[in-house]
Amino acid sequence: MSISAPTPRKSRNKGSGDPLPRTSPVGRVVGWTSIVLVIVATLFPFYWMLRTALSNNRAMFSEPLSMLPVEPTLGAFQRVLGLQSTADALAEGGSVGNIAFGQYLINSIIVCTLITVFQVALSAMAAYAFALLEWRGRDTVFAIFLIALLVPGMFTLLPNFLLVRDLGLLNSYLGIALPAMFFSPFVVFFLRQFFLGVNRSFIEAAVIDGAGQWRIFRQIALPIVMPQIVTISILQFIFYWNDYLWPLLVGQTDESTLLTVGLGIFRSQTPQGSPDWAGLMAGSLIAAVPIFILVVIFGRRIVGSIQSSGVK
Numbered sequence: 001m002s003i004s005a006p007t008p009r010k011s012r013n014k015g016s017g018d019p020l021p022r023t024s025p026v027g028r029v030v031g032w033t034s035i036v037l038v039i040v041a042t043l044f045p046f047y048w049m050l051r052t053a054l055s056n057n058r059a060m061f062s063e064p065l066s067m068l069p070v071e072p073t074l075g076a077f078q079r080v081l082g083l084q085s086t087a088d089a090l091a092e093g094g095s096v097g098n099i100a101f102g103q104y105l106i107n108s109i110i111v112c113t114l115i116t117v118f119q120v121a122l123s124a125m126a127a128y129a130f131a132l133l134e135w136r137g138r139d140t141v142f143a144i145f146l147i148a149l150l151v152p153g154m155f156t157l158l159p160n161f162l163l164v165r166d167l168g169l170l171n172s173y174l175g176i177a178l179p180a181m182f183f184s185p186f187v188v189f190f191l192r193q194f195f196l197g198v199n200r201s202f203i204e205a206a207v208i209d210g211a212g213q214w215r216i217f218r219q220i221a222l223p224i225v226m227p228q229i230v231t232i233s234i235l236q237f238i239f240y241w242n243d244y245l246w247p248l249l250v251g252q253t254d255e256s257t258l259l260t261v262g263l264g265i266f267r268s269q270t271p272q273g274s275p276d277w278a279g280l281m282a283g284s285l286i287a288a289v290p291i292f293i294l295v296v297i298f299g300r301r302i303v304g305s306i307q308s309s310g311v312k
Helices: 025-053 075-080 086-091 101-132 138-150 153-166 173-181 185-195 200-208 213-224 226-241 245-250 259-268 277-311
Strands: none
Touching (some): 075 086, 075 277, 101 226, 101 259, 138 185, 153 245
């Protein structure tokens, strides 16, 4: 009696020609509808800002639910930029106060750039030392260093103000930037996580070839984490671009007032009771232009940084 060997089953794989399961039409409709709703909900506030900025401030409240600009005009942008006469501003129900918008914009760019460049550069060096250099008490010092993350910024506001005042740096770019230029525990912690992923064999080979630590940092470690450095630089620039309280305390002249403080001054200059909402929205849109340019230029690097962090 012979026993025949069982016939082997054909394995099924993706290349066997089997059709992939299809998503039902209802699922596709629900998915695309959800995506469209999320996009509309995200972009609608920006559209409403633009609609308000292009409206006549006096006539705007007569049609508060209109989706289109009410009596469309560029008067709000002209008021913010100081190009509209007092009579025209009053006719549109806008603010008659003049602000040095261009000067405030330049001040914000200079201060935020100064903070971002120094803070990220020095924090990258500290992160490299905490991640890749071997020295006694490194982990203990790093743990103590991270305690600064638990200290609210409000607690350091008064000591920083007194220090800047005693140094004679009030109403200056350096006075606004100094407390944030040399210290950011968050940036150090963020970059250290990526420096830890650098292959140590590269560093050991460089040491054998006689390279110093500065050369290793600049030519080996830094290029590897450059996407993350660009990402944190953009995030810090945006953070300090939106800062209000500290620039308000330190900068009291037109030569040192930042744009966020300038918009607050513009809001307080309305003599007709209600704020100049059209002017405020126009100023906010213009203030967002530098941030928009940054995102457009470095958007791919940000996405690449997020992807690499996800892989790790």
